[in-house]
Amino acid sequence: MSDGTTVWSSESGIGALPGHIKGFGLMHVAMRRDAARLSAAAARGSSGPSGASGSAGSAAELAEWFGRLRAVIDWHHHSEDEILWPYLRDRVAGFDGGGVLEEDHEALDRSMRRVAGVLGSGLRAELPEAAKGFEDLVREHLGHEEPVVFPALAGLPVDEYLRVERRIIQSAPTQVMTYLQPWMFDGADPASVRAVSATIPAPVRLIGRTVLERRYRRTLAPVL
Incomplete structure (x- = not known):
């Protein structure tokens, strides 16, 4: 499926x-980015006495942000x-898609439960x-998945792939659907944004870069 020169990553x-x-x-780029953001935020928050964060508010905000990330990854994997x-x-x-990819999904589910549990418990020293375990798993999983999945997807006719993609997008719960577009485009280069935007209906693009973008930006305070 690969021509021997394409780097499927x-x-x-x-x-x-x-x-x-x-x-x-x-979506994979965004997962790596946010896993790294979580690790960085965790390192900053654990620098106080007994791993305390600066305030209960910031801890709650970080938990809320991670909940959104977890929902997107959970939907993506399902x-x-x-x-x-x-x-x-x-x-x-x-x-x-079984074997190691299925095992990776299960491992990531366990890791996300652990992160959510730590955030909910207030034991910020942990x-x-x-967070580092979660980041490592994200990177390891994508390293397993992309060389297998990207060539398979690239080999599909464009219209056929887009039909499958629409089915996938339509399966997203509202919480994910209203987060997905600004989340994917966060930090992406303009050429990539243009290429992906071309597959999104114009009214959805408009909402995504206005109302949903502003809402998304407000969620980033605990990790920026």
Whole structure:
């Protein structure tokens, strides 16, 4: 499925990916970015006595931010397990979304539960370790997934892939749907934003870059 020269990874951005799967790639970029943000915020917050954060308010805000990230990742993984992997098994010879990818999803679920539990308990001294474990798992999982999944997606006809992508997007709960566009575009280069925006209906693009963007920016205070 690969020509031997394509690097099937979003680790250094999505410029090399075919246009129709750049949106999928941006989600992976955003996961790495926010896992790193959590680790950095955890390190800052654990610097006080007994791992205390600066205030209960900032701790609550960080927990709320992580809850949104967790919801997006949870939806992304369930949509892969329930929609995308079965589709690719039918269309791409030799594709299997089980095995290590399934194990990775389960490990990430456990890691996100641990982070959420630490944030909810107020035991901030434990957060740096939990956050670093989560970040490491995110990076490891995407390193497993992208060389397998990106070539399979790139081999689909564009219109066929976009139909599957619409099914996936339509499966998103409202909490995720209203967060997804500004979350994906946060920090993305203009060319990538233009490429992905072209697949989004114009009214949705407008709401995403106005109302939803402003709402999204307000959630970032605890990690910036």
